[in-house]
Amino acid sequence: xxxxxxxxxxxxxxxxxxxxxxxxxxxxxxxxxxxxxxxxxxxxxxxxxxxxxxxxxxxxxxxxxxxxxxxxxxxxxxxxxxxxxxxxxxxxxxxxxxxxxxxxxxxxxxxxxxxxxxxxxxxxxxxxxxxxxxxxxxxxxxxxxxxxxxxxxxxxxxxxxxxxxxxxxxxxxxxxxxxxxxxxxxxxxxxxxxxxxxxxxxxxxxxxxxxxxxxxxxxxxxxxxxxxxxxxxxxxxxxxxxxxxxxxxxxxxxxxxxxxxxxxxxxxxxxxxxxxxxxxxxxxxxxxxxxxxxxxxxxxxxxxxxxxxxxxxxxxxxxxxxxxxxxxxxxxxxxxxxxxxxxxxxxxxxxxxxxxxxxxxxxxxxxxxxxxxxxxxxxxxxxxxxxxxxxxxxxxxxxxxxxxxxxxxxxxxxxxxx
Amino acid sequence: xxxxxxxxxxxxxxxxxxxxxxxxxxxxxxxxxxxxxxxxxxxxxxxxxxxxxxxxxxxxxxxxxxxxxxxxxxxxxxxxxxxxxxxxxxxxxxxxxxxxxxxxxxxxxxxxxxxxxxxxxxxxxxxxxxxxxxxxxxxxxxxxxxxxxxxxxxxxxxxxxxxxxxxxxxxxxxxxxxxxxxxxxxxxxxxxxxxxxxxxxxxxxxxxxxxxxxxxxxxxxxxxxxxxxxxxxxxxxxxxxxx
Numbered sequence: 001x002x003x004x005x006x007x008x009x010x011x012x013x014x015x016x017x018x019x020x021x022x023x024x025x026x027x028x029x030x031x032x033x034x035x036x037x038x039x040x041x042x043x044x045x046x047x048x049x050x051x052x053x054x055x056x057x058x059x060x061x062x063x064x065x066x067x068x069x070x071x072x073x074x075x076x077x078x079x080x081x082x083x084x085x086x087x088x089x090x091x092x093x094x095x096x097x098x099x100x101x102x103x104x105x106x107x108x109x110x111x112x113x114x115x116x117x118x119x120x121x122x123x124x125x126x127x128x129x130x131x132x133x134x135x136x137x138x139x140x141x142x143x144x145x146x147x148x149x150x151x152x153x154x155x156x157x158x159x160x161x162x163x164x165x166x167x168x169x170x171x172x173x174x175x176x177x178x179x180x181x182x183x184x185x186x187x188x189x190x191x192x193x194x195x196x197x198x199x200x201x202x203x204x205x206x207x208x209x210x211x212x213x214x215x216x217x218x219x220x221x222x223x224x225x226x227x228x229x230x231x232x233x234x235x236x237x238x239x240x241x242x243x244x245x246x247x248x249x250x251x252x253x254x255x256x257x258x259x260x261x262x263x264x265x266x267x268x269x270x271x272x273x274x275x276x277x278x279x280x281x282x283x284x285x286x287x288x289x290x291x292x293x294x295x296x297x298x299x300x301x302x303x304x305x306x307x308x309x310x311x312x313x314x315x316x317x318x319x320x321x322x323x324x325x326x327x328x329x330x331x332x333x334x335x336x337x338x339x340x341x342x343x344x345x346x347x348x349x350x351x352x353x354x355x356x357x358x359x360x361x362x363x364x365x366x367x368x369x370x371x372x373x374x375x376x377x378x379x380x381x382x383x384x385x386x387x388x389x390x391x392x393x394x395x396x397x398x399x400x401x402x403x404x405x406x407x408x409x410x411x412x413x414x415x416x417x418x
Numbered sequence: 419x420x421x422x423x424x425x426x427x428x429x430x431x432x433x434x435x436x437x438x439x440x441x442x443x444x445x446x447x448x449x450x451x452x453x454x455x456x457x458x459x460x461x462x463x464x465x466x467x468x469x470x471x472x473x474x475x476x477x478x479x480x481x482x483x484x485x486x487x488x489x490x491x492x493x494x495x496x497x498x499x500x501x502x503x504x505x506x507x508x509x510x511x512x513x514x515x516x517x518x519x520x521x522x523x524x525x526x527x528x529x530x531x532x533x534x535x536x537x538x539x540x541x542x543x544x545x546x547x548x549x550x551x552x553x554x555x556x557x558x559x560x561x562x563x564x565x566x567x568x569x570x571x572x573x574x575x576x577x578x579x580x581x582x583x584x585x586x587x588x589x590x591x592x593x594x595x596x597x598x599x600x601x602x603x604x605x606x607x608x609x610x611x612x613x614x615x616x617x618x619x620x621x622x623x624x625x626x627x628x629x630x631x632x633x634x635x636x637x638x639x640x641x642x643x644x645x646x647x648x649x650x651x652x653x654x655x656x657x658x659x660x661x
Contacts, residue, residue, distance in 0.1 A: 004626050012633040032582050043648070044546040045659055047635035050644025054546075057634060095623050098558065098583060099550045100576075101658070256638045270638055349520035360523035 001082055003092065009082040013062040013073050014108055016258075017165075017221065018251035022054040022103040022138040024216030025160040035097055035104075035137035037160055042103050055106035055140060056096055060084055060122055064110030068167070068178040070226045072258040073110045083112070086121065090128045097137050104138030104160070105129070115146035123151055126158040138216075143193070145185045152189060153213075156196055161216040161248070164190045166241075169234050173227035176263055187245075193218045194245045217248035224278060225255035225271040226264055230301035231278060235292040239285055249286075252278045277303040284309055287341055288334045311337040311396055314374055315389040321374045322386055326355045337396075338371030358382050369399040421461030423453040424501070428493065432471035434464045435505050439474075445509040450501040478508065482516040491534035491541075494567045503529050541568045545575055547653050550585060552617040557584035559614065561656050563591045569605070570596075577603055624658050631659040 023041030043052040061083035062073045072079070084092075089107075096102045107125060112118050122141060129135040141159040143152060155162060164186055168174050171183045193214065200213035220241065224234070238250040254270035281303060284290035288310070295309050296302070304312045314321065314337050323332050325347055333344040346364040347356060354360075355378045362368050372382040373392045385392050420442065424434035431450075438445050453463055479486040489504055506526045510518050521527045550558040558580070569589045573596040576585065580598075587596045588608065595608045654660040 004622075004629055007626055008629050008633055011630045015634050015636050028578065034580075034582055036579050038545075040542075042542070042546045045631065045657070046645045046649040047631060048642065048645060049635040049637075049639035050641035050648065051635070051639075052648065053631070053634060056630065058630075092626065095619075096627060098580065099552070099623065099627075099658075100546075100548050100560070100580070101627050103546070254639075256636055270636075272639065346520070346522055349517075350522045353518070353521040354523060356523065363528055364522045 003084075003088050006082040006084055006088070007058070007092070009080055010058045010060075010062055010084060013110070014057045014059045014106070016072065016253060016256065017057060017106070017108055017142075018253040019140065019163065019219055019221060019249070020052055020054045020057065020106065021140070021161070021216075021219070021249065024248060025138060027136045027138075027160065027215075029134055029136040033134040033136050034094065035135055037104070037136065037138045041138075044100070044102055054103045055138065056093055056102045056104070057106040058084070058089070058108075060089065060107060060109035060125065061112050061118070062110045063112050065113070066111055066178070066180045068181065069259065069261045069263050070168075070177055070223055070255065074259065077259065084125075086124050086128055089125050090133060093129060093137075094133055094135065097135070102137075104140070106140040108142035109144065111144055115144045116148055116151065119144045119147035119151045119155070123154050123158070126155070130158045143189050145181065145189055147189070149192060152192055153196065156193065156200075156213040157211060159214055161219060162193055162214045163219045163221065164193070166190075166220045166222050166237075166250075168227050169222050169229040169237055170227065173229065177226065190218065190220070190241075190245050190247075194247075198246065217246070219247055219249040219251060221251040221253055223255050224252045224275050225267065230296075231274070231281070231303045232292065232296040232298065232301035234278060235281055235285065235296060238282060239292040242285060250282060252282070273305055274303070277305060277309060281309040284313075289331055306397060307393065308337070310335070311370060315393055318386050318389055322376045322381055323374060324376045324379065325361065326351050326378045336371050336374050338367035338369070338374075340365075370396060420447065421449045421451065423451050423459065423461045423463045425466055426452045427466065429468050429471040430464075430466040431493075431501055431504070432474050433467045434501070435508055436467075436470045436474040437464055438505060439509060439512065446506050448502070448505060450505045451499075452501065478511075482511050482519075485511045485516050485519045488519060488530050488534040491537040491571075492530045494537045494571070495533045496567050497533060500533070537566045537568065540564055540566050541571055543653070544568060544572055547649070547657065548572070548576075548587070549656055549658050550580070552620050552623075554615045554617055556617065557586065559586045559588065561588045561590055563652075563655065564589065565652075567592060567594075569594050573598065573603055573605075624661075627658055628661075 021041055023039060025037045026039045028036035041054065043054050045053040047053055063081040063083060064073045064075050067074045067076050093105045107122055109118050109122055126139050126141060139159045140161045140163065141155055143155070143162055143164045145164060166186055167178055167181060174181055174183060196213045197217055200210065203210035204212065241247045241250055252275050254272050254275040255267065256270045257264065257267055281295050284295060285292065295313060303309055320335065323336050325333065330344055330348055333339055333347055334341070343365040350356060350364055357377055358368060361371065373385050375382060422434055422438060424430040434450055438448050438450065442448050451461065453459065489507065492500060492504060503526055507530045510526060519527060522531055544562060544564055548560045548562055550560045552558055569587060573587055576587065577598055582600065584600055585598050588611070593608050595606050597604045
């Protein structure tokens with residue numbers, strides 16, 4: 001089979017992996033080496049689905065021995081199978097990189113004969129890139145659960161980021177949809193990576209020449225909407241992963257029905273809006289100091305599809321507002337709808353020179369159509385409506401152009417059999 | 419109100435700013451403009467002193483590196499009337515220190531900051547969207563038509579990234595070209611351009627990239643609006659995948 005034909009098959013099989021981040025790592029070689037990693041990450045293109053392309057995202061092989069219900073590559077599917085040779089993939093990566101098509105390689109694979117054999121071949125690709133080609137671009141590698149610690153250790157020396165897919169948000173769903181995978185075999189390599197990453201970071205603080213281990217940390221991904229877990233369960237799981245496993249990112253991938261299977265829900269379209277709201281809530285967990293319990297609860301286990309989770313929280317907590325932008329601490333500013341991490345930082349530094357007015361807030365990047373209901377500027381309110389949350393909610397929806405219609409299309413329809 | 423005129427070059431601008439800062443009691447009331455030959459001139463014409471311009475740039479950059487970056491980026495925007503704003507900005511920074519760069523509600527700081535942001539954004543985009551093609555002799559050529567004059571910071575980025583290969587970056591709109599031969603970076607202007615022959619492998623690599631590009635998108639998630647908002651169509655002209 002020609003390389004281009006393999007590329008067609010193996011990029012088509014890899015596209016359901018959500019992550020394409022190329023950030024969090026700086027790496028550069030000496031004279032004669034190829035490439036560098038830039039800490040902010042760089043996007044090189046955007047595909048027709050609007051997702052960024054930063055890395056050459058491919059599977060090494062789609063010839064899988066597992067039969068997971070949701071996966072396009074499951075062994076019972078009759079689809080063309082292909083595998084790259086190590087040389088082919090290294091050559092392709094280098095040729096793309098030299099033309100600035102990509103920031104690096106995202107390498108995943110179906111499980112061929114067994115975890116060790118598959119992971120071993122993936123490691124040979126990145127070893128060849130780093131050692132022989134002297135490639136210093138970004139490398140993201142998937143971990144095949146069940147592979148040996150030695151392979152994990154070697155992978156961590158070459159990759160900028162490693163990730164183990166948690167696949168589904170609960171053991172029950174894994175049992176049903178991916179009977180050959182189980183939670184323990186997924187959490188074990190995650191814990192191993194967490195330790196190794198932390199240890200390497202500590203070593204490097206003592207000695208700058210200590211070897212790096214997956215310097216951009218680890219991430220994971222789960223499929224949303226193929227199983228019945230609530231948003232609350234999902235956010236609690238993510239929160240636990242961030243706290244206990246010190247993950248850099250959890251990715252949510254709206255379930256795209258690729259297989260006919262009685263165990264799977266019938267969806268008309270992927271639950272994109274739900275995925276979007278989960279990402280917003282995830283941002284609140286990681287960067288805004290929120291806890292999962294603040295965003296959702298047992299009584300209200302689903303995110304509001306019409307309103308972003310921060311605005312929804314603010315409307316449930318009128319007692320917290322108004323916040324005075326000229327006096328409040330950074331953490332309190334972050335809780336205002338319409339104020340982000342950047343604008344909160346800018347408020348803190350700009351107000352040292354002069355108190356901020358509604359006009360000035362606009363200049364530093366605050367989204368006033370949302371923030372106006374929740375703030376005062378040196379005691380002066382912009383809108384006196386905070387004690388009427390229902391009215392504010394209506395106004396917020398109106399300000400966002402009230403895109404209610406597409407949301408109802410994207411809503412999940414049914415979850416048969418679960 | 420005092421009006422000064424300079425020759426329009428970057429050195430001329432900094433030399434003029436240096437002059438105003440040293441001789442004017444209140445630089446914030448001075449207007450600095452580009453001298454338009456042949457027009458009726460109102461204002462004091464300043465001659466360019468390269469040495470003084472150099473000293474100002476060096477001192478300002480080492481004392482206030484972050485502010486100097488904003489000034490350089492704002493300058494790359496090539497916006498008309500930028501001279502006066504930059505004069506007032508440099509004056510403010512020299513007087514109040516680098517922190518004044520965070521005084522974003524001040525009109526001068528705000529204007530410099532916004533311009534610098536726009537330029538930085540395009541520079542960042544172009545770091546990803548620039549496409550090199552391999553030529554017959556093994557060197558690489560990238561063409562672009564950016565809104566702002568970003569060839570300098572962009573080229574220096576690629577000296578680090580693709581330092582082991584020879585390349586050219588060609589700003590088609592401005593007729594500017596940069597050349598990296600593996601050890602030094604040179605800039606020049608281009609009067610006319612003849613498309614050089616491509617390396618034999620080039621078409622095959624492009625076919626591979628297009629194949630990858632079309633198969634990495636999930637058809638059920640098709641969203642052209644999002645694609646166009648992240649990657650505006652003005653950049654598509656030189657993108658292999660959008661040919």
